[in-house]
Structure formats: C-alpha cells, structure tokens
Amino acid sequence: MKRSVKRDWALETLLVHGSEREEGRSSRGVPTVQPIYTSTTFLHPDSEALDRAFENSLSGNESETAFVYGRQGNPNTYALESVIAQAEGGVGAIAYSSGMAAIHAALLAAGLTTGSKILAAKDLYGSTISLLRQVFVPLGVEVVMHDLYGPEVADIIRAEEPDVVYVETLSNPLVKVIDLDAVSAVAKEIGAVSIVDSTFTTPYLVRPIEHGFDLVVHSATKYLGGHGDSTAGIVISAKRALLDQLRNFAIILGAKLSPYEAHLIKRGVQTLSLRMERHCSNALKVAQYLQDHKAVERVHYPGLEDHPQHTLAKTLMGAGRAGGLLSFELREQSRVAAFRFMDRLRLCLPATTLGDAWSLVSYPSISSHRNLPEAERRSMGITDGCIRLSVGIECVNDIIGDLEGALGGKG
Ligand SMILES: *Cc1c(COP(=O)(O)O)cnc(C)c1O
Secondary structure, three states: OOOOOOOOOOOOHHHHHHOOOOOOOOOOOOOOOOOOOOOOOOOOOHHHHHHHHHHHHHHHHHOOOOOOHHHHHOOOHHHHHHHHHHHHOEEEEEOOHHHHHHHHHHHOOOOOOOOOOOEEEEOOOOOHHHHHHHHHHHOOOOOOOOOOOOOOHHHHHHHHHOOOEEEEEEEOOOOOEEOOOHHHHHHHHHHOOEEOOOOOHHHHHHHHHHHHOOOEEEEEEOOOOOOOOOEEEEEEEEOHHHHHOOOOOOHHHHEEEOOOHHHHHHHOOOHHHHHHHHHHHHHHHHHHHOOOOOOEEEEOOOOOOOOOOOOHHHHOOOOOOOOOOEEEOOOOOHHHHHHHHHHOOOEOOOOOOOOOOOOOOEEEOOOOOOOOOOOHHHHHHOOEEEEEEEEEEOOHHHHHHEEEEEEEEEE
C-alpha cells in the first residue's frame, strides 16, 4: 500500500506524519520511523543510473529524488526539508548546520554582493547583526538598519531602495511584531528580495510566505527541534530560482545539515503544534502575572492588550497565540538586581537559548546583545533591568511559583 502525504491535511497532521514514508518491497517490513542514513555515498544500479542520479541530486529534481554524496543531500535531511517546506507553504527548503549558516545562505541566495544594499530591522538577533557587519560589510555590502516596527515602514523601505529587506517576525528581546504584509508589499514594489527570520513564531503561528515573503529562515535549534539537543537551521523558499541558489551554495559551501541532527529536528517537529499551543497559553498567563507584580516595571508580550502591536499580533497569529517569548523590566533597574533574580530561580534555567520544552531565562546585556556597544543597546530599549523569558511547557503554576520566589514574594 502506498501511503503518501496529503496536500490538504491540516498543519498538525502534516507535522506528525512528515514527509512520505519510505516504501520497501522487503517482506521483512518497513520501519515506521525513518532510519538514520550514515552513508556518505549511495550506490546506483549502473553508470547510466548514476549519471541520472547525479543530475537529480544536484538539481533537486523532486519527481526523481536521488542521493549520491552526503554533502549534496541525505534522506534524513531531505525528509526534514520536505515537511518544513510543506508546513511553510514554500516550493522547497534547504537545511543547514545551524541557524546562522541558514541566514548566511539566505543572504547569499538573495544576491547580496559587492555594491548591493540590505535594509534590516534594527532589533535583529545579535549574531545576525555581527554577520552583516563582520562578513558582508567588508565585502562591500551596504548595510542600513532602521526601526521597522512603526507605521512608516513602507516609506522607510521606499526611501532606502534596498536590494534585500531583512526582518524578524518578532524582535528579541522586546517582542515587537513586524507587519509582514506591509514589508513584503513594498519589497515587491521596489524589486527587493524579502527575507524573514521566523524562529520565534514557527509555521504554527504564522506562515510568512502566505504574507508575500520570498525566503523564510529558522534557527531549528529553537522551537522546531524543541528539546535543546540539536543545532540546525533551515531556509524555505517561495520561488524556484532562489531555492536552486540555496541548494547550490549549500553544496559548494558544505553547509548542509547532518543526518543525525536532521533526525532529531524532524522528531521534534512532530510535536510542534502541541508544544506551541502550551508555550503560548503559559506565556500569556506568566505575562499577566508579571504585569501585576510590584517588583516588575514593565512586561513586553504581544499577547497583552497594552502591547503597542497587540492588534497586529492578533491579526497575524490569532487570538491567544502570541508565542512563548516575553521580556520584562525589573523595577530596580540594575545588573545586580537582575543577577540576584536569576540566581534565585530554581526551575527556569539561566541558559542562553530559547524555545526548549523547559523555561529559560536570559539577561540580554550579557548574552544575545553582549557584543553591542552599551549606547546602542540602550537605544534599542534594552535596559539594565531587562530580562528575557522563554516560557516552557511545564505546569504554569510551577513557573509562576519559581518567578515569585525569585522576585521576592507575591506581587
Ligand atoms: C538562535 C537564533 C539564531 C541563530 O541560530 P543558531 O541555530 O544558534 O545558529 C538566529 N535567529 C534567531 C531569531 C535566533 O533565536
């Protein structure tokens, strides 16, 4: 019996069943879970077949998927790419060895080269800013950054006339929401390639290709994997030509994801919907709790009604679906107070990542935004009392109990 993925399945079903199950003719049975293929090379029946396989492997011909050599592709990596491409509604995806490798690939595929110009949102993930400044600027790329979260975003893009526009669905750590439709519309109008880092939202919350974006990137290390045990990245393309570039660069640069990591991320993806649902409901309750606490000055979470982009968040992601990430400012705005708070936590882990099953806390000034000058950090609105929380999927009462202990009693 041939079992294949149905195009009309809901996202939840698609993520569980993944890509097409491998069909075997063996009377020994076919595994329900794809084995991990460690082979660096693949044999084909004869030289004619090998020639065809080379062609199909290099071009990514989907009607005749073939594997020849590990750096060009592997069944586990391919299975992950297929399920994420379908989940995002793209023509295809390429998985890389990390989120940063994926971002680098997306920027190259978008055509960023000497003499071209990129307009990026001001609040980008710290390492992405470093990538632009330390790798692309020395190559002769003009990098301009603006606050792209306001109503004047269209005017800014038109005035700058960049070749590439780069944004994140939600900013880090202040969780500002980008107006995806406004950005992609102007990018199209001026002929710029639009890229969005959708790590914080995942296809469960928003599918940027449906909002007109050309390339979507993820650090799969975060919510897609979800278990803190694998580093990976993926780029999904809305256009065939961009996908071909992504594949070509991945092969030349040797940036492809390993089969082990691909297996782990794909396993994580099966429970993505369940986890995201819980991340969102827990984060909203935690945000509401913190908002009323006397030791807390301000809470940044787009699910709260007083968040400046609450309406946009609801339009893009739906009611009660504002993600698992929030940040807040302690009333006592100091590094000492922030460290004291973090060191008192017993459940939430002080680790620099996000999107794991467990709750994580980080202090942006010493982690994600460590390499930025203090003045720049402040101009982004990241104060000395600012703490980021990646709300996990534990029982929310335990998370709130832990925060209460660290904040020094009930609000
Ligand atoms: C973590 C992260 C990255 C980088 O991903 P790695 O897997 O660590 O290379 C990029 N963008 C965002 C928004 C991230 O959170």
